[in-house]
Amino acid sequence: xxxxxxxxxxxxxxxxxxxxxxxxxxxxxxxxxxxxxxxxxxxxxxxxxxxxxxxxxxxxxxxxxxxxxxxxxxxxxxxxxxxxxxxxxxxxxxxxxxxxxxxxxxxxxxxxxxxxxxxxxxxxxxxxxxxxxxxxxxxxxxxxxxxxxxxxxxxxxxxxxxxxxxxxxxxxxxxxxxxxxxxxxxxxxxxxxxxxxxxxxxxxxxxxxxxxxxxxxxxxxxxxxxxxxxxxxxxxxxxxxxxxxxxxxxxxxxxxxxxxxxxxxxxxxxxxxxxxxxxxxxxxxxxxxxxxxxxxx
Numbered sequence: 001x002x003x004x005x006x007x008x009x010x011x012x013x014x015x016x017x018x019x020x021x022x023x024x025x026x027x028x029x030x031x032x033x034x035x036x037x038x039x040x041x042x043x044x045x046x047x048x049x050x051x052x053x054x055x056x057x058x059x060x061x062x063x064x065x066x067x068x069x070x071x072x073x074x075x076x077x078x079x080x081x082x083x084x085x086x087x088x089x090x091x092x093x094x095x096x097x098x099x100x101x102x103x104x105x106x107x108x109x110x111x112x113x114x115x116x117x118x119x120x121x122x123x124x125x126x127x128x129x130x131x132x133x134x135x136x137x138x139x140x141x142x143x144x145x146x147x148x149x150x151x152x153x154x155x156x157x158x159x160x161x162x163x164x165x166x167x168x169x170x171x172x173x174x175x176x177x178x179x180x181x182x183x184x185x186x187x188x189x190x191x192x193x194x195x196x197x198x199x200x201x202x203x204x205x206x207x208x209x210x211x212x213x214x215x216x217x218x219x220x221x222x223x224x225x226x227x228x229x230x231x232x233x234x235x236x237x238x239x240x241x242x243x244x245x246x247x248x249x250x251x252x253x254x255x256x257x258x259x260x261x262x263x264x265x266x267x268x269x270x271x272x273x274x275x276x277x278x279x280x281x282x283x284x285x286x287x288x289x290x291x292x293x294x295x296x297x
Contacts, residue, residue, distance in 0.1 A: 189235035
């Protein structure tokens with residue numbers, strides 16, 4: 001009988017490579033060598049008699065055929081994984097994989113995970129914190145938390161919480177420095193990170209205010225580092241209220257203005273359309289949504 005489906009291992013390697021568009025990253029995730037990944041992709045392409053990737057000196061990129069194939073294969077593999085988990089999960093450990101922005105992982109989700117594990121002692125949550133946008137449809141992640149705008153193709157989404165921009169500083173720095181007529185601290189440095197480096201300019205533009213004269217800046221690789229430097233009194237930053245809400249409630253950070261503006265993007269929880277979640281993933285999603293609810297006034 002003519003074999004109509006390729007080797008399952010080839011498909012598993014293809015799905016991982018499609019999600020990263022990198023033989024090296026796929027090899028790391030699969031715990032094999034890049035050569036082994038390349039060999040399996042070549043075998044799959046020979047079986048299909050079609051190129052799934054374009055090869056370049058600096059890496060690989062999915063062809064249009066490869067994109068279409070990944071959009072069909074990856075959900076099918078996920079369904080196999082879900083079915084296997086369901087039939088083998090009784091009394092065994094369960095896992096949930098999440099892709100998330102580093103700032104949200106560090107400032108919001110990470111500090112809450114101990115609480116989740118206390119409630120769900122038999123569930124392992126793998127948190128993949130990366131600013132790179134991974135296509136949930138062609139990945140083996142169960143959940144994505146994204147900072148963006150709908151629609152999200154191939155995904156169901158729910159708003160996680162409402163985010164606003166406002167300049168903030170530590171009480172110690174506020175007591176030390178004078179303010180200008182806009183309420184900003186005279187002589188204070190602006191703490192920045194590359195991902196949100198335009199926040200301050202955006203806030204000024206939308207509030208009709210002007211930048212302070214001779215404004216100095218300090219740049220950090222992560223927003224969490226920016227927040228930490230602000231807590232230390234090294235300068236001020238633009239606060240994302242979704243991430244620093246608890247610091248504002250405790251008074252560890254204070255706003256420099258009563259003019260808050262909604263972030264142009266918001267945080268959303270994404271799951272794959274038409275792909276049922278495992279029981280563990282459903283439990284984790286429900287817990288996330290509960291954690292994201294605004295505190296009672």
